[in-house]
Amino acid sequence: MRAMKMKNTISQTRLFLLPMVAVTLTATAYAAAPGITGPTFNLTAQTAYITQPDGASVYSWGYGCNGTPAGYAPAAITATFCNAMQVPGPTLIVTEGQTVTVNLLNGLPAAAGNTSILFPGFNVATTGGVAGLLTQEAVPAGTVSYTFTAPSPGTRAYYSGTQGDLQVEMGLYGAVIVLPKTIPSNCTAGLAAANLAVEAHWGESDFRLASAAYGHARSCYDREYLFQFSEMDPDIHSQALAQVRATTGCVAGAAGCSLEVATEPYHPAYFMINGRSMPDDMDSNYSILYPHQPYNGNPHMHPGEQVLLRIVGQGRWQHPFHEHANHVRILGRDGNLILSQNDPNSLAGPLLFTTTTTPGQAMDGIFYFTGRGLNWDMYAHKPTSTDPNAKLPCVPDANGYNTGPAAYTAINYYEWCQDHNKPLQVAPFGDVSSNGPVTLPDSHILTNGAWFGGSPYLGPNATVRAVGPTGITPPSGTIANPPSSEAGFAFMWHSHNEREITTGNAFPGGMLMMMLVDSREFVIDESN
């Protein structure tokens, strides 16, 4: 029976979760789109328990590495591992034109029967195994091999092709990323090169797998994230566990050596991004807390960076993934770039603020945040201040942004110059400009959020000038996005089927993560 939380219990859960997040999040940032490289991948399907933030330890099946993988990517992330079981399975990173081989060993309990992998969008040749409904399958303790040539760049899903209602639910899914063979020249020149130079100035590494999503001049990007959406009904998992225990030691294929798990009616209670529920998803990649859930969902970015989102639907439901703060330009779906019928140089994918995930479907999209059109200076510049960072210039490029070489070392690189120096507040306290349009309420009648940067403004310099190092207090300081060190703009990225931002009936949880736009003072380090 599912727990029905009293309202005050929910509140306590809320209070409990937030400090927990703070402990693991403070002033660090981890994300990117990590995975393993090939072109030969030795995978196993195994059982293990994955953890959920309500304390549940859920019996699951997942793909993992059978031995040490050929390599890990991106290179800037070094604290890596690939255990024999993980959810989602290892992200397989290959390059367009490569011949890819995936060798699968079925390490599931004998009663679970055969297993397999489907690679939709690829022309797959199989070796070994036994014939299944959709592809060749590996019998318990047996193997099967799949070979294909990566035909075009983009993100795609892979998942079990055997009794999918159970095996995918149990966790047998993952993603394939195909990198373009040829990178368009503009993706390493101009603004793309400038962004790299700025990263280098601030000591940031390049965490990309490539600099273009497709071999197309409008698919350049500066940062990337992979999000896989799935859900779990814990009743199915406990049925599977009970039956596996009851059949321990049975011989594959023998009478009674099988599972009869009811997969309907379906009542998922866990809604996950990359196999984790909020707030666990905002812990680091390869955190030792999650030996079987190595991938996170904790995006950070600087203003102006073109951010590639690789979004994959797993499981069996659709989820309306809502990106706060801007739209996403869909580049392509399942590795199919969407171009104008009249002009192959032009994109034709839709612009969405809610990117619905569909089981088995992957999409690639570009997101950015610049603050254009706010009509106030988000850096709270003030020409009469004595702080040099309050008096930085903004020299607009052809598109209105502060991107010239003189800005490479400035904290307002990529500022939207039309609003430069323009005040927000009528008569603010602190060292920020006055005579703007609004008066903020007394902080005593506000409640601060855990990710509130402490002021309306972006970055520690502006926030400390506006309200001091602790942000607006009382009632409470902020903890996950400190005013004195980060003070980013935090945005919630979440399923807009809002009941899915719960974990086991408690809010908050589920398919929810905070995306942070950080000023340049904050070094985004995705390396650990």
Next chain:
Amino acid sequence: MANRKVGTRLFLVVLVSVAATSASAQSFRVQCPTSTITHPAALHNNDAEPAYTGATTLAAGAAGYLAPTANVNGAIKCQQISGGDGYATMGDGTQTYMFSFGPLSGLADIANGQPGTEFPGVFNTVYAGGTPLLPGDPATTDGTIFPLPFTYNGAVGLDYDRDIGPTIIDGHVDARPIMDIGVMNGNIPAPLMAIDEDDEFFLTLSNVGMIMRPDLFEQHTIHFHGYPNASAFYDGVPDASVAINIGGSFTYYYLAPDAGTYFWHCHITPPEHLQMGMVGQLYVRPRQNRVPVGNGLYAALQAQQNDLRTACNSGADILCSNPLPATSNSVGRAPVGGYAYNDGDGSTYYDVEYPLQIHGFDPNFHFVGMTFNPEGFADMKDKYFLLNGRSYPDTVTPGALQTQSADGVKHFAQPLPSIINIPKGGKALLRISDLDVTEYQTLASLGIPMNVIAINAKLLRDQAGINLNYNTNSITLAGGESIDVILDASDTTKYPSGSVFYLYTPNLDHLSNDAENFGGLMTEVHIN
């Protein structure tokens, strides 16, 4: 109860700064300046929308920022809403408890199915009726005084700030009318908002508390869903910003984003507050509406390229959706009607527009939400399927629906009909949004095809300027999505005067009102 006298404050209406010497807690107030940097009263009448004849002329002033010097576009718009609770009547007659927003400005307009968004000259009007505003107004007054309907559209509670002067209007309010009108006055959908591109929008949320749930101390916020390049501060996510406590007001400030159909909702505990009814509609009208009649639309869109804020250069900005059409078709601004987007070719023309919001209520959740009982999220199941807060047949009832709430007073809880009246030979724009929190909803047109012109507040046009609008007879949305559809009845043979068509859901189990297998997500389209 909030104090009537709130002490010395900062005031902005006439941009007179009075030194703030007090940090005592303030309670309710509204903000609606009559002049700002962007809309200086000296250059411009802020109580009307000027014609759009070209980009605003900007020049750097002494304070170091760009300010308009000529050709000011847009105006100032203000709105006040309450955050609290209320009751609505479902299609089967059941009175349902809601957490909800209600109007605290534009009361007469809202009761007439119009937005409660007002120019400063209307908003900043102190109520001068012979009797005080009554609980339940405008329903109370309209129900007892005949033939004089309620006409007041100003900010409820606005009063002269007699500490400053006998007729000074500076946002000071008398809390009593705010409580009298705001308590138990929730609407579904929440008050309609509509602004024009280039407007500054001052949106004040006054939290009057939920009188039926004295155990809760809920804050509320406003999330402007889809606002591009949003600031975290005004994004309304309590985790990432501030939330307003009971007894306080918070004024959200936006420069109107690109034209489109957006929507808004509370972002506190979204699975709960959205399910309970804190969802509303919001759209932005395009500059193109303000082009003088007969002037070329293509040329007007070209003029928008002269301001980098309003320009769309697909080569430099991957997130802009309305580049110039591939070819100019010389269409001029029509003498009547409007446009949904800055299309430059007239392709989004309409004669009449209807906001239509899809939502679902789970009566069990609402019941336990009223009775202090524990709420479960995982098994939430909607049983009422709403178009503008109503189920068929209430959808086709003209005028505001009233519900007697627990205070014994009737309230216009469902002010917005969803019947579509199209003039013979005309086109209707349906601004469809969905804030269901549990499942996807499909809306089909039985008769007139749906021409989908935009998704998620973005014109369907590729980067090469080719329109990608398409005909269909059904659209499917998740919570958190919007779609613009034009019903084109210009063929008067097929769609003669007097004919009736239907918008209904082919999710046939949603054509029900809880236990009645009749009703649900359906309305009628009448050709007049």
